[in-house]
Amino acid sequence: DxxxxxxxxxxxxxxxxxxxxxxxxxxxxxxxxxxxxxxxxxxxxxxxxxxxxxxxxxxxxxxxxxxxxxxxxxxxxxxxxxxxxxxxxxxxxxxxxxxxxxxxxxxxxxxxxxxxxxxxxxxxxxxxxxxxxxxxxxxxxxxxxxxxxxRLDRPKVKDEALFFKVTEALFIHKNQNTKKSFYNSRHYFEMDKETAKKFVLDIPHSDKKVKTLSLENVAEITDWVYDKLE
CATH class of the missing domain: 3.40.50.150 (Vaccinia Virus protein VP39)
Structure with a gap:
């Protein structure tokens, strides 16, 4: 080539x-x-x-x-x-x-x-x-x-640096579901236990195992986190 x-x-x-x-x-x-x-x-x-x-x-x-x-x-x-x-x-x-x-x-x-x-x-x-x-x-x-x-068709995320951070945070606990994994990685986002517990209540794909999340799923979660943190 x-x-x-x-x-x-x-x-x-x-x-x-x-x-x-x-x-x-x-x-x-x-x-x-x-x-x-x-x-x-x-x-x-x-x-x-x-x-x-x-x-x-x-x-x-x-x-x-x-x-x-x-x-x-x-x-x-x-x-x-x-x-x-x-x-x-x-x-x-x-x-x-x-x-x-x-x-x-x-x-x-x-x-x-x-x-x-x-x-x-x-x-x-x-x-x-x-x-x-x-x-x-x-x-x-x-x-x-x-x-x-x-890739010319990669998902457009609101904050690419946040996308990288969310991906790393989730995949540390890839055998857990999204809600539990995000909660257990709350230190990435400087959250205490109570804040994180409330934060993840309506996180997208909450019951999906992280190891089954697609690229588009993680992009969606990232934009949701971005909006919640604003």
């Missing part, structure tokens, strides 16, 4: 195994790499690649069209959030367990806050599993390739 007119961002170039293939396809490749040894290696062997040395979670992303990365598990969530806020297309290799949570639907075993947030920003698609034998040395876990296409 990469065109000769596009700039591709690679997060974690490593020794350049993917980098050298991206060079053939893209107008330009910009790579972010934390390890100074790999930065030197890429600059020496692929001088046309623009290198940014640093932590991909912390550095400001350059202008780019698409992202390709073999993401370490430890930074997968923050990087996906960062890409989502930029509305950028991405193809990522992830730990299989993480990838399954990313694409899970409401009510499924792997459905989580991650699933809902990914669905808010993207239409995530599980492409293929990658066995451990595909790597040298073999890792301890299997991997998977996922495509993230930015």
């Amino acid at each position: 990469i065109k000769k007119t596009e700039v591709v961002l690679e997060i974690g170039s490593g020794p350049g195994i993917i980098t050298k293939e991206l060079i053939k396809l893209a107008k330009k490749v910009v790579a972010i790499e934390y390890d100074a040894r790999f930065v030197t290696h890429i600059l020496q062997n692929y001088p046309d690649v623009e290198m940014i040395k640093g932590d991909a979670v912390k550095v400001e992303f350059p202008k780019f069209d698409k992202c390709v990365s073999n993401l370490p598990y430890s930074i997968s969530s923050p990087i996906i959030m960062k890409l989502g806020k930029l509305n950028k297309f991405a193809v990522l290799m992830l730990q299989k367990e993480f990838a399954l949570r990313l694409v899970a639907k409401p009510g499924e075993k792997n459905y989580s806050r991650l699933s809902l947030m990914a669905n808010y920003f993207f239409a995530p698609e599980y492409i293929v599993s990658v066995p451990r034998t595909a790597f040298t040395p073999k890792p301890k876990v299997e991997s998977a390739i996922v495509r993230l296409v930015p």
Whole structure:
């Protein structure tokens, strides 16, 4: 899906195994790499690649069209959030367990806050599993390739920061119903027990288990909370 007119961002170039293939396809490749040894290696062997040395979670992303990365598990969530806020297309290799949570639907075993947030920003698609034998040395876990296409039809909420907070607060207790989960996460909204008890009396989807709430359900709850707090 990469065109000769596009700039591709690679997060974690490593020794350049993917980098050298991206060079053939893209107008330009910009790579972010934390390890100074790999930065030197890429600059020496692929001088046309623009290198940014640093932590991909912390550095400001350059202008780019698409992202390709073999993401370490430890930074997968923050990087996906960062890409989502930029509305950028991405193809990522992830730990299989993480990838399954990313694409899970409401009510499924792997459905989580991650699933809902990914669905808010993207239409995530599980492409293929990658066995451990595909790597040298073999890792301890299997991997998977996922495509993230930015959503143009995401629900419009009155306060996006509040939406993120409500989502986090609810999914801490995802096996509880909405009313109980919100009450038990009242500290997110600086409420005492009595205030929270009254607050949740008519919360939308009150009897639904959090793990079954759709993106639209949580957006509706967020706007309700916004109006109640005004």
